[in-house]
Amino acid sequence: MSSSERGLFDSSPETGNARRISRTAPLAERMRPRNLDEYVGQEHLIGPGKPLRVQIERDDPASMIFWGPPGVGKTSLAKIIAETTRASFLEFSAVLSGIKEIKQVMAASEQAAQMGSRTILFVDEIHRFNKAQQDAFLPYVERGTIRLIGATTENPSFEVIGALLSRCRVYVLKALTEEQIVALLYRALADRERGLGSLELQADDEALEMLAGYSSGDCRNAYNALEVAAQLAAEQPAGPERRIARAIAEEALQQRVLLYDKSGEEHYNLISALHKSVRNSDPDAALYWLGRMFQAGEDPMYLARRVIRMAVEDIGLAAPEALNLCLSARQTMEFLGSPEGDLALAEAVVYLCLAPKSNSLYTAYGAALADIEHTRQEPVPLHLRNAPTRLMKELDYAKGYKYAHDEEDKVADMECLPPSLLGRQYYLPTQEGREKQLAQRLEEIREIRRRKHGG
Numbered sequence: 001m002s003s004s005e006r007g008l009f010d011s012s013p014e015t016g017n018a019r020r021i022s023r024t025a026p027l028a029e030r031m032r033p034r035n036l037d038e039y040v041g042q043e044h045l046i047g048p049g050k051p052l053r054v055q056i057e058r059d060d061p062a063s064m065i066f067w068g069p070p071g072v073g074k075t076s077l078a079k080i081i082a083e084t085t086r087a088s089f090l091e092f093s094a095v096l097s098g099i100k101e102i103k104q105v106m107a108a109s110e111q112a113a114q115m116g117s118r119t120i121l122f123v124d125e126i127h128r129f130n131k132a133q134q135d136a137f138l139p140y141v142e143r144g145t146i147r148l149i150g151a152t153t154e155n156p157s158f159e160v161i162g163a164l165l166s167r168c169r170v171y172v173l174k175a176l177t178e179e180q181i182v183a184l185l186y187r188a189l190a191d192r193e194r195g196l197g198s199l200e201l202q203a204d205d206e207a208l209e210m211l212a213g214y215s216s217g218d219c220r221n222a223y224n225a226l227e228v229a230a231q232l233a234a235e236q237p238a239g240p241e242r243r244i245a246r247a248i249a250e251e252a253l254q255q256r257v258l259l260y261d262k263s264g265e266e267h268y269n270l271i272s273a274l275h276k277s278v279r280n281s282d283p284d285a286a287l288y289w290l291g292r293m294f295q296a297g298e299d300p301m302y303l304a305r306r307v308i309r310m311a312v313e314d315i316g317l318a319a320p321e322a323l324n325l326c327l328s329a330r331q332t333m334e335f336l337g338s339p340e341g342d343l344a345l346a347e348a349v350v351y352l353c354l355a356p357k358s359n360s361l362y363t364a365y366g367a368a369l370a371d372i373e374h375t376r377q378e379p380v381p382l383h384l385r386n387a388p389t390r391l392m393k394e395l396d397y398a399k400g401y402k403y404a405h406d407e408e409d410k411v412a413d414m415e416c417l418p419p420s421l422l423g424r425q426y427y428l429p430t431q432e433g434r435e436k437q438l439a440q441r442l443e444e445i446r447e448i449r450r451r452k453h454g455g
Contacts, residue, residue: 028223030194031184032076039080040184041073041176052171059085061118063141063148065126065156065165068173071218074151077173078122087118087147102136109146119146126150127159134161141167157373175217182212184219185226189244196230201242207249214253228252270296271306274349279314283353290349300338300345304330307348318358318433325351356433364426371421378418411445413452 033039036046036056045052055062066074075091082089090105109119121137123129140146141164148168152159156170176184185208188195211229215222229244229252236242270293277285293303308330311322325348332344387397402412415422429439 026224027188027195027227028071028220031188031191031223033073033080035080035083039073039076040180042077042173045171045173046077051169055169056081056084061144061147063146063150063168065150065152065160065168065170066173067152067154067156067170069175069217070153071215071220071222072173072175073219074173075122075124078120078149078151081149082120082122085118085120087120090119090121092121092123102133106136106140106146109140121146121148123148123150125152127152127154127156131161134164138163138167176219177217178209178212181215181217181219181222182208185211185222188223188226189230196226199230199234201230201233201244203244204246207244207246210246210249211253225249225252267298270298271303275306275310275314278310278349278352279357281353281357283350286349286353287346290346294338294342300333300341301330303345304333307345307352310352311348313362314357314359315352315355316358316361316435317438318430318435319355320434322348322352322355356435358430358432358435360427360429360435364428367426371424375420378420381415381418383414384416409448411448411452413449 036053039046042052044050046056047053052064054060055064066077068074079089081087090109092102092105105121109121126134137146137148141148150156150160150168156165160168182205186203189197189201189203191197207229208226211222211225214225226244229248232248232251233242233244270289274286274289274293277289290303294300304326308323308326311326315322329344329348333341335341336344382396383398383400383402385392385397387393392398400414402414404410404412417424427442429435429442431439
């Protein structure tokens with residue numbers, strides 16, 4: 001092991017309580033919990049007798065993935081686990097690292113393991129790694145060379161390869177409640193060592209509740225807002241007026257929106273208003289919110305993607321042509337750009353507002369996914385299997401399959417769901433628009449099947 005690699009594992013400054021955090025670091029970084037006693041939230045995982053708490057206390061070396069929204073303590077929890085289990089802690093960014101860096105760190109970790117050192121490799125935003133990069137972790141995770149802790153805001157079922165996912169325990173972290181965030185803000189105001197205690201500020205309950213409410217469960221956002229509010233309050237003369245009141249909290253939040261608007265709360269409020277106006281068939285409101293987002297400098301392709309999503313989620317098969325119209329609007333936007341292409345999206349939005357509405361397809365697909373997640377993954381029935389070889393045919397692959405085109409009415413008396421799900425109905429069409437015709441056709445198909453099946 002080279003001296004540079006050895007330095008990764010010998011009294012790493014990023015490991016444990018020994019690490020020193022600069023007073024100029026953001027408040028959210030300074031106030032990171034140092035142990036489970038300081039950690040707030042996730043009682044369903046780290047409360048007494050809960051699964052993650054038990055795993056930590058038993059020093060269970062299994063790798064794990066933390067899945068949850070931003071600012072709920074995924075990184076902090078990983079660092080606490082490293083401190084509690086006396087392991088070296090290496091932090092890896094999926095945004096900045098490639099396969100070369102992964103292999104270098106894995107090789108160094110393997111040599112350290114041979115010398116009796118244990119390593120926790122924390123990978124932030126693990127969902128950003130591609131398949132090849134995730135594959136690079138596999139042999140080291142399997143051998144126990146490293147203990148991998150991945151953090152993701154995306155569903156790991158879709159973003160993490162199956163081989164890696166099967167070797168990790170997935171823990172779902174929840175957004176912090178407003179009460180929990182208020183408690184953390186009071187702690188930061190009182191803490192003289194790491195927080196804002198030296199400013200000797202008081203705060204109104206109403207002001208901190210406002211900061212917590214606007215954080216949307218993201219503790220980092222709340223700390224950032226509190227830091228701005230504390231700076232504003234500290235500019236006041238010493239005395240009873242030197243406190244964080246509601247007016248100061250409002251000013252702090254306005255400053256944060258100006259700084260972070262493109263990815264902050266107001267961004268999501270505006271797109272939510274647009275989507276809900278379309279869903280409620282209100283073209284005037286939809287045009288207003290669309291114009292607001294264009295005027296704010298929103299990425300036109302982001303708006304196009306969201307409008308396409310509205311077509312499939314809220315219109316669906318009640319007016320299937322809506323999807324093609326929205327895709328055409330997106331192409332027009334690409335061809336003309338903004339502001340000339342804005343009108344194409346406006347046209348699509350108004351059409352969506354006036355189109356018949358149905359979320360039955362959206363609901364049906366969600367119900368199917370729920371069954372996939374919560375029921376046993378049964379093998380494909382033999383009569384539906386592909387049988388390109390003689391061995392497969394001898395094993396009864398495709399035996400009993402009925403070719404629908406050879407059947408009367410083009411519908412065969414044949415079950416296509418796994419046995420445990422026979423009779424399940426996911427798609428329940430409405431009587432809106434084109435879907436009324438689809439509902440009639442679906443009932444015809446079911447009647448044919450009932451007749452062929454003997455009633």
